[in-house]
Each structure stands twice: as structure tokens, then as C-alpha cells.
Amino acid sequence: MRQTTGQISRFGTLKSLLQRFAFLSLIGITFALMLIGKADTVLVDRARTTVTDAVTPILRVMSEPAGVIANFINNIHELANIREENAELREANGRLLQWQAAAQRLESDNQSLRNLLALVPEPGATFVTARVVADTGGAFAQSIIITAGTQAGVRKGQVVMTGEGVVGRVMQAGLYSSRVLLITDINSRIPVLIGDAGNRAIMAGDNTLRPRLRYLGNRTAAAPGDKVVTSGDAEAFPPGLPIGQVARVDDGVVEVEPFVVRDKLQHVRVVDFGLEGILADQPAPPAKK
């Protein structure tokens, strides 16, 4: 009996030692992984893409009920406000008809001027529509996973938009899914133009709801309400895409309220403007002799 108790006790000690060894080994591996993640981003990106592709079908199923509930709540809101909305739409319709007439006149002007200059038109943009199935990262990263990958023509670096404006850029493109880095992410940097004067700046995300403007030459160059659009510098984005408007200017800190609300995203468009951009996987230029 004493021998059995001794065996159990020895077994318990051995088990405890093994557990401690496993814990310490795994802690060591987590630190090693963090270092690898910093050093070899290609390898980590590949692992992320493979895992995201594999898990996206599950995320797609899990996001369905939330989408149905959101649509239901939206419908109730719309029904409750139907009269007011109708009046607003009538008013907007009148205004838009005036704009339509102006646009048609400008288009014919534009066409005749293009003919006059014999301008070669730029290739048109093509797009793919995809569903948002995951909103990942929480407080530490801001990205979404969408249900379109390289099979649908999505490539790394392409611009992701909704009707309101820019959502972000494709950061990883798997076969059937892609990860989009949102403009509010701490790693997002976008060259922008501000207001009618077109002052240049870089819009940098910081994982909050409002990205900030950096490298703004003149502190008075931005005022609340100024529109912020892409500048087209660095060929990451084509010029003139709407991003948001200046929300607050305080002691040199300029915050931008994006037009796109991250939490409301259900479907997005991945647009191919034919730009290579700074995110695309490009071969290294040949060394100069």
C-alpha cells in the first residue's frame, strides 16, 4: 500500500515537472514567434493567409446571424422614419436633378475638350464586391476579412471602398479570402489632400476611430469641416478618393472623421485602379552596375 502511494506521489511530481517544462517551453516559443514575426514578415504573412483561407467559411457562417439581426434593426428604423425620410428624399431628388443637368453639361464640355486635345483615356477601374465576415484585432489592430481572394481577381495593395469612401487596402490576398488593413489601423499611412486649397499631409491611423494628419506643413492648413481626399502620391491610391473630413484641430493635432464607419461594413468593393502601389509584392529592382 505504502509502495502504491509512493508511486502515485512520484507520478504526481513527474507530471508537475513535465507541466512546468511544457509551460516554460511554450513561453519561450511565444517570444521566439514575436521575434520571427518582426524579422520574417513574408513567412508570417503566408501563414496568416493560409489560416485565414481555412477559417473564412466558419467566419462566414458565424457572421450570418449578426447580419440578419442588423438588417432587421435597420428595417425597423427605416419603417419608423419612413415619412421624414420620404420628405428628405424628395428634397434631395430635386437638388440632384439640378446636379444631373450640371453634370451632363460638364460631361459634354469635357468630351469636346478631350477631343480637342486628342487625350488618350486612362484604363477604367474594375471592381469585385465582397462580404465582410470578420472584424479583427480589437484594440490592437484594425482589419477586416472579406470573402474574395486571388481567384476573384483581388491582389495585395488594391483599394477597398464603399459608396461613402475609402475603407482601406488589401494587406493579404488568399485564394478565397483577403485581409483589409483599415485606414484607422496604426500601420496605415495615406498621402492626402486637405480642403479646397489641397494642402498635402499624411493621414496616419492610431487604432482609434479618428486617424490623425501628420507632416502638415502649416498648422492653419486644416480647419474642422475640411474634406480629406487621397492625393495619389506614392501611387498607393488614385487621387481624389473621398476619405473623411477634419473633425478637430487642437494644438497642432488634426483628427479626421472617416466617412466610412467600420462597424457598419457589410459589403465592400475591392477596386483595381491598375496601380502597383507600395504594398504590392514587387520583385526587387536589378542592381545597378
Next chain:
Amino acid sequence: MPLPFIQKVDLGARRMMPFGITLILMLFAMTPTYITGLSHITPMYAFMAVYFWSIYRPDLLGYGTVFAIGLLEDLLGGTPIGSTSLILLVCQRVVFSQQKFFNSRPFALIWAAFALLAGGAALIRWVCVGLAGASGFTPFGTMVAAYGMTIAVYPIVAWFMAKAQMKLLAQQ
């Protein structure tokens, strides 16, 4: 007498439940809620599950499983890989080493201990992500808001897990 095959499968499935629930909660954290302002303060759901099961069924959720779940969360979430695994492992280690403290304590005390542990974990993760990421530290306020959400949501998640535990693991 050896168990019939179907009972073995049933028992195996029941014993997998803590892992399954932790995995589902981790994926649930990524599901869009369509509620404005909630995405950037998403609670640490997987952390709640690891804490709960480490207290009540430490035999069914080991270090290796917790490490794998953390790694999967980082790979899917776009956060530096290893950072989530680290805090989940530390949480589990602390709970395992204080089993006597957690034994048959009232929920308020378990909740308070969770708040303390989650605070430490959020801080560790904030430092790790700041150092391992490419663009520095996330604003401290955002991290604190996410931590506040984690504490606020814990009783609800714990209630569901306790129900699941009573329903599926009580006979063992």
C-alpha cells in the same frame, strides 16, 4: 467493462467542450456586431474562457491547447503572433498555481481575481504588441476601454459556460 464505442465518442466530445467553447468565443470576438464603436474595444473572450476552464476543469484544457488557440487568434487577427498565446498561458499558469484560492469561492471574488488577472494580461499584451508591431504602441485609453469591456462582459460569458458545464460535464 469497456465502454461501448458510441459512449466513448460521446465522452470524448464532452471532454472536448472546454476547447470547443474557447475556440468559438475566440471566433465570436471577430464576428462583426454592427454596433458603432464596439469593434475597437472588443472584449478578450478567449481569455475569459481560459480563465473559467482553468479554474473549474483544469484537466480538460492544457497549455498546448491554449497556446494553439492564442496563435490562431493572432494569425487571424493581424496582431503580432505569440502575443495572445503569451497572456493565455500566463493566465492559466497563475490559476493552476492558485488552485486552493479559487476552490469553492463566491463568484464576486472569482470576478475580482479575474479583473486583476485580466488587467495584468492587457498590460502585457499592450507592451508586447507595441514592441513587436511595426508602428509603436496603441493608445493606452483604447486598451483600457477594451479591458473595461472584458470585466463587464465576464459574468454573462461565465454564466453561459457554467450552464454548459452543468449540462454536459456534470455526469463525469
